[in-house]
Amino acid sequence: GVLAAAAAAARRPGLAAVAGAAWAGLTADFAARRIAPGPGPGEEGWGREWATMAATSAVIPWAAVAHHLRGTAHYRGAPAWPPPVRAVLFDRDGTLVHDEPYNGDPAKVRPVDGAAAALRRLRAAGLAVGLVTNQSGVARGLLTPAQVSAVNDRAADLLGGFDTVQACPHGPGDRCGCRKPAPGMVLRAAAALGVAPWECVVVGDIGADVGAALAAGARAVLVPTPVTRREEVAAAPVVAADLAEAAELVLALAAPEGARRQEARNGARRQHGRNGARRQKGRETSRRARVGSPAAAPETAAGEPDLRHHAPTPAEEVPA
Numbered sequence: 001g002v003l004a005a006a007a008a009a010a011r012r013p014g015l016a017a018v019a020g021a022a023w024a025g026l027t028a029d030f031a032a033r034r035i036a037p038g039p040g041p042g043e044e045g046w047g048r049e050w051a052t053m054a055a056t057s058a059v060i061p062w063a064a065v066a067h068h069l070r071g072t073a074h075y076r077g078a079p080a081w082p083p084p085v086r087a088v089l090f091d092r093d094g095t096l097v098h099d100e101p102y103n104g105d106p107a108k109v110r111p112v113d114g115a116a117a118a119l120r121r122l123r124a125a126g127l128a129v130g131l132v133t134n135q136s137g138v139a140r141g142l143l144t145p146a147q148v149s150a151v152n153d154r155a156a157d158l159l160g161g162f163d164t165v166q167a168c169p170h171g172p173g174d175r176c177g178c179r180k181p182a183p184g185m186v187l188r189a190a191a192a193l194g195v196a197p198w199e200c201v202v203v204g205d206i207g208a209d210v211g212a213a214l215a216a217g218a219r220a221v222l223v224p225t226p227v228t229r230r231e232e233v234a235a236a237p238v239v240a241a242d243l244a245e246a247a248e249l250v251l252a253l254a255a256p257e258g259a260r261r262q263e264a265r266n267g268a269r270r271q272h273g274r275n276g277a278r279r280q281k282g283r284e285t286s287r288r289a290r291v292g293s294p295a296a297a298p299e300t301a302a303g304e305p306d307l308r309h310h311a312p313t314p315a316e317e318v319p320a
Contacts, residue, residue, distance in 0.1 A: 031057035085219065085253040086195045087163075088122050089186060091204030092133035094225050095243075097155055102137035104147030106154035116159050118247040123160065125251055128193045130164040131155070132185040132202065132212070139171035164192040180204075181211025186218055201253060203246050207232035219253065221246045 137143035178184030202213035213220035
């Protein structure tokens with residue numbers, strides 16, 4: 001339609017006629033596709049509905065082009081998306097320090113190999129470093145807030161300090177907004193650091209860490225451990241073998257070009273993961289049809305790292 005109008009204004013009737021015919025054909029096809037679901041001829045209100053669809057089908061493309069041009073002009077010169085990373089938020093247990101179930105003793109804090117070096121590299125690059133940790137032992141009566149703070153302080157001493165520390169004391173049944181995979185701690189940490197959530201990346205070892213990041217609008221890097229589920233690895237947008245590699249990936253995201261390249265790779269990875277999931281589901285369906293075996297029972301819901309990282313203590317066991 002725009003080409004037809006431009007050709008007519010330029011007094012090129014042949015081009016205008018061809019472009020006009022193409023526009024009319026495409027508009028008719030667009031209208032037909034919108035009309036197809038109904039109502040059909042003879043049904044109540046079909047004439048008014050068809051007329052509305054025909055009229056709006058002619059207007060919508062022009063409105064879309066105008067909206068695009070207005071947006072292009074308004075955001076000319078705006079920085080590219082996504083913006084560079086300015087802050088890194090780490091999970092604690094299983095990511096930065098070895099997981100000691102419901103640990104309230106600072107003496108038991110043992111950093112994971114490479115943790116201190118990875119944090120030093122990030123700080124040297126000018127990135128803020130924070131801690132976001134689920135501590136449901138408080139809700140379960142196994143820890144006090146003072147013990148959680150003492151362990152966090154010891155981790156900070158061993159790893160060079162944190163610019164913000166966020167700890168959730170609630171249990172899985174409390175339905176709070178801060179326990180990962182809810183976004184609350186990530187949002188609070190970003191606010192405390194003076195950055196936007198989308199300028200943060202969360203580094204953790206399970207799906208709840210990734211879920212909290214994505215729910216907050218941040219980016220995520222998964223560093224799998226033996227407790228990380230295969231489906232969590234498959235679903236993660238970015239996976240690193242260890243903290244050293246995670247630091248490399250974060251530093252790439254801290255550069256504008258690196259952030260855009262990584263986002264493109266993330267999109268390709270997500271599509272590959274969806275395709276793989278569909279193929280796997282198809283194979284399982286076919287296998288069950290051949291052997292008549294029941295579907296596998298669903299696993300424990302994601303987002304309960306305290307219950308998956310270790311066997312329950314006697315205080316947690318539920319009587320039969």
